Amino acid sequence: MTKLIIDQVKYQRIILHIIGHVEDVDSLEGARFYLREQKQKRELDIEAVETEGNRFRLRVNVMELDGEYPIRTGKWYLRADIGDEKRLKDYVSDSVYDQVHMAVMDEIKINFVMDNNEGESWQGISALNTEDWTYYLDVTFIFPEQLTGFRKFTQQLKETVYRQYRSLATWGFHVAFNIFSNKPKKGNQVFFTSDRTNELAGNEKFVYERMLERGLGDKYVFKFSFKDGIKARRSFREKFRFTHDLATSDVIFTDDYQPELYKNEYDPDVKLVQLWHACGAFKTIGFERLGKKGAPMLLTKTHKNYTHVIVSSEHSARHNAEAFALSESKFYPVGIPRTDVFFDREYLERTAEKVRAHYPQISEAKKVILYAPTFRGNNARSASFPLQIINFHILGDFLRDKGYCMMIKLHPFVKSEIRIPQEYQDYFIDATDYPDINELLTVTDVLVTDYSSVIYEAALLNIPMLFFAFDLDNYNDDRGFYEPYEEIVPGKIVKTLRALVEAIGNEDYEAEKLQGFLTKNFRDLDGHSTDRVIDLIFGNDDGNSLA
Template identity: 30%
Template sequence: MAEEYIEKADNFIKYRDRYSNERIFKAIQNIPKQNKVKKFLRDDPLALKVFARYRRSKYYFPTMKLFYKFLSHFGKTNDRQIVFESGVGKRYEDSPRMIYEKMIDNKEDYDYIWIMNNNAPLKVNPHTKIIKRLSPSYYKYLATSKYWVNNQNFPTYLTKPKQTQYLQTWHGTPLKKMQHDQEQIEGRDEGYLARVTHAKNQWSALVSPSPYATQAFRSAFQYNGPVLELGYPRNDVFYTPHIDEKRESIRRKLNIAEDKKVIFYAPTFRDNQKKGKKFTMKNKINFRIFERRLGEDYVLLIREHVVVASKLNIPEEFRHNIINVSKYPDVQELMIASDMLVTDYSSVMFDYANTNKPMYFYCYDLDEYDDMRGFYFDLEEQAPGPIVKNTSNLFRAIAKGHQYWDNYGEKYQVFQNRFAPLDGPDRAEKVYKAFFKR
C-alpha cells in the first residue's frame, strides 16, 4: 500500500499488531466483581429513580460525611490500596497519571483506585478500579486506602485517616500568587482560605519541580512538611523514546495535516469571571483575523482551563483549522503535537520549556490581572517570548517566527534553568519510589 494510504488507514486502525486477544482478555479480567447493591439499583428502575433523587437532595452529602467518618475510624485500612485523582475527576492526566503508569510498568504490587467521571482511557491493569467522584464508593475508598495521590485537593471538608499517606503532586509551577500570598482574593467566598489550609494540613509530601517552586509553595500554602524536589512526573513524556512517532500519532488523532503548523493556545482562568459558583471565560481570539493571517498554513488548538465551566463556541466556518481540545485527555500530548505555545499566565509555560519550542504570551489584560492576582516575578522582564495585547499583534509575531530564537534564545535558556532544572526522564519513578518506598 502506498504510504499516503497507510496514513489514511491509520485513522481507522488503532493497533497494527497481533495482540487483540491479549488486550481483550486483560480487559475482561479488569471488569469489577458484580456488586449486588449496584446491580439492584441498575436493574430496578424505581430504585434507580429513588437513589438519583436522594443523590440530588440536601441529605446526600451530610450522610456521606458521616459514612466517611465512620469508615475512617472503624473501617479496615488496605495497606496496598492507592487512590488517584486528577483535575477533580475530570481528566486522566498530569503527574498522578504518570506515577500510576510507571508503577504499572514496574509491576508494583498495589490495588489502584482511579477517580474518573468519564470514560477516559486507562492503562490496562487487572488491579485497577474506576470510581465516580463523590459517589458512595468514592468516600469508601478514601476512608479505607493507605495512600492518596492528587494534583489538586480532595473535598476540603474531609480529614484524612491518621494512617493514610497523601502525596500532593500539585498542578504546575506558579507565576500568579496563590492563597496566603494574595493581597486580595477574588472569586472566592469568605471561608476559602480556611478550607484550603485544612486541605494542605492533610498532605504527607508535596512534589516540586524546582527550588523556585518550592519557595513559592511553602510561602503560598504555609506548608512546612516534606517536599520531593525531584522534577515534575507529568513532564516525563517529553523525554520518552520515539517522541516523533508519538507526535505524528497525536496529530493524526486530531486530523491535522502533515504540512500544517500547530499553534496551541492554553489560557488560564480569571478569578473575577464567574457565573454563580462557576468560572467562565470569554474567548479573546479573533477567529476571522486568524483565518485571514495564518489560516492557510496553521491549525489553532484551543484548550480552556479545567475549572472553566462555560463552553467555547467555534463557528462552523472556522472548524476546519480551529479545534476545541478542552476535553482532550492529556495536555502534555497537545504540547507534543504543537509547534508553538500561546498562553497568558498559565503554568503550562513552565512545562512547555521542556519542548524547546517557541512561546508567545497573549496578555490582553496584563495590568488588570497583575493588580487582581499578582505575580511572583516580573513576567514582562523574564518571559521567553513576545508579550502581545491583541490578536493582530499576536498573529503578526507568529508570522515572524524565523526571528524568534534570535530575539529570545538566551532568555529561553535562562527560563529553563530557573523553572525546569530538574525535569527529565523517569521523574515519575523517582517520585513514587521516594514516597512509597520510604
C-alpha cells in the same frame, strides 16, 4: 564583639524576608536563627536560611512558622545561636532604623495586615525596642474562640443534629475512619485517590504503572478511588470503601485539593503524598491570595497533613510552601511524573502521528500554532473567555498568506462555541474538545497563550512562546502572580492582535528567555521523575532505582 546586624526587612505577600550580616564571624555554617517571644519564652525556628560567609537571608512564612499555623500574638525578636554564642541579639542598620522608627516610606513593605469577614485578623508590624534599638515583629492574631473539652463536644453534637444529610455523612465518615484506622496496618497498602477525574490519570497513573514495571506489584496492595469533581457524590458503598481504604492505607497519593483528606488524623507512619497536578510557580493560590477572594481561613486544615509534596524545583517548593502555609521541609523537588513523556522520543513521535491523523490539515501546514488561553472568572461556574478578541479575518488572512494553521483550545471550563468563518476553516482548528493539551504540543511549532500553566510543558519541548496578554492589568488585579508577570514568562509579551501577528511573522519570540525559565522551574531534565518519586516514598530495594 559578635553582633547580628539586620540590613533589610521586607514582606513579599506572607513571606517576611530578613537580610543581614554578623560582625566578627567568617562563616555562619551551622548557625541557628529563630524568633523568640520574650514574655512567653517561646522560640520558633526559621528553617529557610541562606548564608554566604557572614551574610544571611531568612525567609519567614508568617502563616506557617508556628507549628504550620500563623505566628501567635506577641513581640517576636530575632535571635541566633552561632558557635558558642547563644541568643545573639539583633541590631539594625541605619536604613532599617529609618524605615521602622523614623517611618521613612519607600517601595519596601515592612508591615503586613490581613482582615477577613470571618472574625479573623493578623498583623505583623516591624518595630524597634527603644531601650536597646533591637528589631522585633509585633504580632496581633485574632481568631474565633476555639472550644475545648465538654463545650466543644456539645457544640459539635448540636451542629450534627441540625445539619442536613451531607453534614451527617461527614460525621459518619469521621466515626468510620476512626474505627477502621484502629485496625493494624500491614505496611504494604497503597491508595491512589483524586477528585479531579473518575479514573486513574496524570501523575498517579505514571507512578502506579511504573511501580508495576519495576515489579512492585508483588510487594504492595493497591487501592483506588476517584470521582469526577469535588461536587460529584459517591454512592454509600463507594463512601464505605473509600473511608476504609483511606484509614487502612500506609501510603496515600492524591493530585489536587481533596477535602476528605484533611478531616482526619493519620498514624505517624502514614505517608500522605501530594502529587500536585501543575508544574512551576505562576498564579497566586491559597495563602498567597490573602486579602483577595478565594483566600483560605487562617486556621484552615486544608493541605496541612501532607507528609510529602512533590514539585519540580526549589523555586516551585517555595511557591507551594507559601500557598499551602507548610514548611518547605515537606516539599521534594524530584520532578513531576507526567512530564517524563516529554523525554521519550518514541512517545512524542507516536503521539504526533495520532494528532495529525485526528486533524489532517496539520500535515499540510508549514507551521502549526497552538492558541491556548486560560479562562476568566473565579471558578468553573463563572468561567468565560472574550472570543471577540479572536479576529478571524485578520488572523485568517495572515495564516492563509503564510500557509500556517492555528489550533484553538479553550480551557475546559469555558463552554462558549467557536464559530470559524467558512472561508478560513482550512486554517483554524477548534481543538477545545481534544482531551489532552499535552498531546497537541507534540505538533506545535509556536504556542500562543496568556496565563496558562501549559507554558511549563511547552518549555520542556523547547517550543517558542508568545504571550497575548490583552487584559494583563485586570487579570493581575483579580488573580495575581507569584512574581511579576514580565519576570515569569519565557517569551515575548504582546497586547494587541496586530502585535501578535507581527511577532509570529517576524519569528520574534524572545526565545532566549527559555533556558533560564527551564533552569528555574525544573531541577532535573532527564525524564526520570517518576522513578525519583518511587525511590523517595518506597525506597529503592527493587534494583531499578536511578538514585
